[in-house]
Amino acid sequence: MHDDIPLTLGRVARVLGERIRPAIHPVALPLEVQWHELPGEPIAPAEAMGLDYTDYSVGTAWGAAWGTTWFHLRGTVPAAWAGKRVEALVDLGFDKNMTGFQCEGLVHRADGSTVKAINPRNQWIPVADTAAGDEKVDYFIEAAANPVLLDYHPFLPTREGDIQTSSSRRLYTTARMDLAIFEPEVHELSLDLEVLLELQAELPAGPRRMRILQAMDNALDVLDLQRITETAPAARAELAGVLATRADESAHRISAVGHSHIDSAWLWPVRETIRKVARTSASMVEMLDDDEDFLYGMSSAQQYAWLKEHRPEVYVRVKKAVASGRFLPLGGMWVESDTVMPSGESMVRQFYYGQRFFREEFGITCAGVWLPDSFGYSPALPQLMKRAGFEWFFTQKISWNQQNTFPHHTFNWEGIDGSRVFSHFPSMDTYNSQLSGEEVARASRQFRESRHATGSIAPVGWGDGGGGTTREMTGKARRLADLEGSAKVKWEHPDEFFRRAKTELANPPVWVGELYLELHRATLTSQHRTKQGNRRTEQLLVEAELWAATAAVYSGFEYPHEEIDALWKQVLLHQFHDILPGTSIAWVHREVVVEYARISRAAEAIIAAAQGALVGAGETPIALNAAPFPRSGIRTGAGVPAAELAPAGDTVSATESEEGFVLSNGLVTIVISRRGLVTSAIENATGRETIAVGTEANLLQLHQDFPNKWDAWDVDRYYRNQVTDLRELDSITLSTDADGTARVVLERSFSASTVRQELTLSPGSRVLQIEQVTDWHETEKFLKVSFPLDIRAEHVIAETQFGHHKRVTHVNTSWEAAKFETSMHRFVLAEEPGFGAALVNDSIYGFDVTRDSTDSGVMTNVRLSLLRAPRFPDPETDQGLQTHRYGLVIGADIASATEAGALLNSAERTLTGAHGFDPLVTVEGAGIVLSSVKLAGDKSGDLVVRVYESLGRRATGTVNIHHPVASASAITLLEDDIEGDGGIAEHTNGTVKISLTAFEVRTLRFSLSR
């Protein structure tokens, strides 16, 4: 027969777009509108609704960047509309090509209760399901004029990212504010056609596709374009047959969950996220009422806590929906944090505070970790998830890899300690699914485990102010539940998916080690002050807990539970995956730096008060040590009168000659050239040289750094092609401090910037320490400091949470080549049999390593990443004064690198008092490190002690409490009891014997005798 498929497709597309969709709301009347523009920050809805309002005509521009405008909409449903479903339609001036990232509104009734949000692709407000014909409409809309920062002109520098610099120009113009009839049958017809049109596009030539095409033609043949409402049922009847044929027995199963990925801060400040969460949550509880199969999932305890505090009327509705099992708390974390940079204790607290909130508020403990969007995943996570009681892990981000395609969708992920966690990446490759035919087909086609497993997860809904799941998506889900030619879609709790997937995949594939994201590598460096604030405050809070717990047990000091909890939660919020990575607007980072200063002051105050209680009133200088290694002979958690401390070692000899400066302390001898570059660093005992022959270490290198896109996020491989070595020197001087430390101070100028370095070698130390102050005024540059080490390292060892991981130094395969910028915590170590050297730091997370060939063989060049200067989204990123502290450890192994890194990050403290004191907790055993000493979160007064194995091998030792102990037990990271043998911890006079496997983290609870 003659056939013309394009003719049918063109016909359906045109009629659907031009006639059927507009006929969903066939009749409309304008509402009466008044408005009130708020000059500054948002105010409470009750207050805003009481303001004076003036008349507003639709089509008038509104909303300067970041401003809030309240609209008051009033009207009466006409008598002629009796029996119809009536809605209000509000278009604030949306760009429908963008799903979010722009203006939004939250609709309130006059009594202050919330209705739902309006978003670019969700502009309706319910008025009456079946109108009586005289309903009064009285709605207030809190409209937020959030500027578009990414979509129109991606990655161009903009001043709109901070209310202090944004323009006062009104950004949006309303397009309609109407009352309208909603025709359900026309709405359903449009979805019938859309689903079939999208499905047939994915089908092979064959009978199923041809039947769908014919059914669509038949439907349009009976549809009268001038009487669409009246003829829609007949058109739908023509489609009923092809919509009723059932899916294949072996069709892929999609476990859909309603979702809205709301970044806790990004191209908007935290205060706007609070409103975004309120808007989307209001819409989603409304949606749950409308569709009984629908389920909606939301992660991040912080987002629920915001609702509770700021939008209690929305929170009440959410809480009810959680109780009925429809609104699903996901992830068990405080926020969807970065997982590469936070410390081990920080990751524990993400889980601890997240799960504690969900338990206290909802009686729910989340079973899985939900992180669709963070930028790579630490190999320490599997153990931490397991020890926090999680059963599964979910992400999607690795599908963004530039080079390599990840080989699994459902698999076991094995961490540094050998723990495995059952994991899933959605094969749809998105966390903003709209259940299009193309997405559904892609999920089925790409799924890698189809030989054994039946399905994948799809998070469905628009994020970031898009408003979550729409009624079009739920309508599609209904049609795709069991439809021939399609994967089967079902709303389902992710827990159900994981339970089934686990039984299907008895022998899942295994991925070992970090989930490295082959993109966004510069997030380890951008916004240095934010990263420094994170490192400092997470360290300070661990110290505050140690001293407060010690003082509480020894001298009855009142442990400030609430204050410490609040400070931790603020630090955890800043670990959100667009804050700590440095990828938010200027406003966010400006506020974060202020907050870090506040947290530091508060933590220092706790430390000072607790230490004061420990040493008593007096005038004797007492030195204290919070680092998990002895410092100057002071044990961890102890205070010792400074006069009793043994001298650290001989004064450093420092000589100056034509060639430069020679510093030696008996352990190491260092030569610094007159240009301030390190040309030699020798371990005296062996005579072993650390610096590769003919090279110079401490060489600052400036690269042009202009990635193809994602400026604050990305550094592209070609950045290495353009480099300037900073050798020019303004001044250099040598001096010796009173304590015998030798000090070389140098200053350099380059382009618009200056840098000052102080290189010091202290008595008894193997570390050449460098304090650097940079006055940074560069554009699109990357500053590195290079240490070419005379070490032929097969891999480098970088610290991560509670341990380290090894990365090979060669680039034999595309997987290794892609890792041209990688992460560390406090140290990176290059080792060959018999000798190693480490670089330690107090606020750096990024580095790169190359195997460079010299006359004497292959050496290892380790370069720390210091500063960048991207101009999007913050045009002033990292400008101004920046400080770094780092050091070269000469002759290092894992143990000494771990120790040097820990000591560099823990401040030395001396205060005056009456007496010293012994530590409350001591730990014995090679490689066992004390991570945390705190009082239990249940306020029982019990002591919680966390230790880990740091060397990557089995270890035995003891944890000793220097106070009478009533009982001891092993607990989870959530401070829960462990059932069975794992929970037993026999103690003898407060000493518990422990044996740990490689990198094992162990948490103990001690009930103390009073």
Ligand SMILES: [Zn+2]
């Ligand atoms: Zn995100």
